[in-house]
Amino acid sequence: MANVAVLFGGISPEHDISILTGLQAERGLLNSIHKVSSIYWSKGGDFFLLPNGCEASSFASGLPAKVEKLTIHLGDSPGFYQGGKSFSKPKKLEIDVVLNALHGGPGEDGSLQALLNLAGIKYSxxxxxxxxxxxxxxxxxxxxxxxxxxxxDRHLLSHTTQPQTITFGSPFILKPRYGGSSIGIDVVSDLETAKARLRTNVHLKLGAVIEPFRxxxxxxxxxxxxxxxxxxxxxxxxxxxxxxxxxxxxxxxxxxxxxxxxxxxxxxxxxxxxxxxxxxxxxxxxxxxxxxxxxxxxxxxxxxxxxxxxxxxxxxxxxxxxxxxxxxxIPFENLLLDLIAEATEVSTFAPTTAGADGSALSSAGTIASKLG
Incomplete structure (x- = not known):
């Protein structure tokens, strides 16, 4: 048996869909051999421990009832912690595996994964x-x-993109370079309109790509x-x-x-x-x-x-x-159980300091000599 935390929500346009996925996953695991808890990542960036059995409507205008704010620590004894107010010592939340139900944004672009790697938390x-x-x-x-x-054909779209760099004709479809599969997508008839969308479409702020629309x-x-x-x-x-x-x-x-x-x-x-x-x-x-x-x-x-x-x-x-x-x-519970087993058995992070043997440091001389 493992302590499984289903993590959902997130700082993403797909926040609401992630809630649906997370609640489905929680329900799918409640009758399994694992102990299941739910962690909600709010639009404001805070983590909350939820009671089991929340409904999607509970998130429509804020937080469900009886939630508890969590913090995540690195360094000694890393992980998620609850409590710690009024001079009480925060208590580490026992988590063996995080089942990642986040869509888009930092939950799916590697940011959260890197954080969990550093915190020593296994995840799906x-x-x-x-x-x-x-x-x-x-x-x-x-x-x-x-x-x-x-x-x-797919090209980077920026304010400096020139017509001769586009290898296909219009109409064009624009997509966020770092976004999901449907939000922020736009079809335009010419390059100047495409470049104008970079100023008006918030989903293209971090980057955009342009393709032929077929x-x-x-x-x-x-x-x-x-x-x-x-x-x-x-x-x-x-x-x-x-x-x-x-x-x-x-x-x-x-x-x-x-x-x-x-x-x-x-x-x-x-x-x-x-x-x-x-x-x-x-x-x-x-x-x-x-x-x-x-x-x-x-x-x-x-x-x-x-x-x-x-x-x-x-x-x-x-x-x-x-x-x-x-x-x-494949029943949904079996899919979830395989995700948990893979998270437990197949590592995503293998840090190494091989090669950092000190030889470059011992032969470096004084730092002052490097500044001249």
Whole structure:
């Protein structure tokens, strides 16, 4: 039995969806062999220990009742601590594994992972390096190019981007370089409008990428589970809003209050054998190259017949992609238990000081001599 803390919320536009995923995970583990607690990361950046059984509506206008603020310590005896007010000594929260249910922002870009590494806390999902690569759309496109994986042309968009550097024609689709798969996305007809969006779209503040907008292509998705062995889920074709939107929107994905579980879809997707086998091939190649850990959703664009492009990866997908594991069928509790087992057995952090033997210091002479 392990002490498992489900961590959700976070400083991200996907804060609300993370709450849904976290509450689903908590419920999915309550009847397991593990002792389960929940930690909520507020929009203001504070951590809170929650009572079990909270509902999503409890977070709509603030904090649920009976929460307790936590702090996280590094150094001696690192970890999450509760209490410590009125001269009382803070008490370390017993946590063996954090089940990471955070989407977007510092919960999925490697920031939290690096903090947990330094605090000596084991966690599910990607390590800091895999998470940061998965969040950077420009770097991920470069990886795909290096591997020979088909990908639509993608360029960095900045205020200094010149027309001659764009290798494709309009219309263009703009995406946050370090954002999720649907928030902040915009379709524009020319480069000047694209550059103007850098000033008006808050989601593009830290960086943006520009791609050709292909209205003839549709979305396809597959989930990858890495432990105890590699398992690929069924392939899904998410369906766009009946209003005929230009791309799969946040609303299309997250309806009904249960993350992506109730979103309209074709599952399994009806595809040609060529497209299906290419999806399996690309998914297998990306596992080691990123590297992937936990449950990852890989998103594609395709015409369903003879064109397929890897679009991006979501290293902590909504609802942990539980609804995709129908071929083979894997119960949600089993998915969660495997995430916990992987977090316990497969390390994401291997610090070493090998090579720092003091020889460079002993031969350095005086620091004063280095300043001349």
């Amino acid at each position: 999902g990607p390590g800091a390096l895999g998470a940061s690569l998965g969040m950077d759309k420009l770097a991920f496109a470069g990886l795909c190019a290096n591997l020979g994986i088909a990908h639509l 209205s003839d292509l549709f979305d396809l998705q597959i989930a990858v589970k890495t432990f105890p062995k590699l398992v690929l889920s069924a392939i899904e074709r998410p369906l766009r809003d009946k209003s005929g939107g230009e791309f799969l929107t946040y609303k299309d994905k997250y309806v009904g209050g249960t993350g992506m579980v109730e979103a309209p879809r074709e599952l399994p997707a009806k595809l040609s054998d060529v497209i299906r086998e290419s999806i399996y091939n690309y998914a297998n190649r990306l596992v080691d190259a990123v590297p992937l850990r936990g449950i990852t959703r890989i998103d594609f664009l395709s015409n369903g017949v003879d064109e397929l492009y890897v679009n991006e990866i979501n290293t902590i997908p909504g609802s942990l992609s539980k609804y995709l594991f129908i071929e083979p069928m």
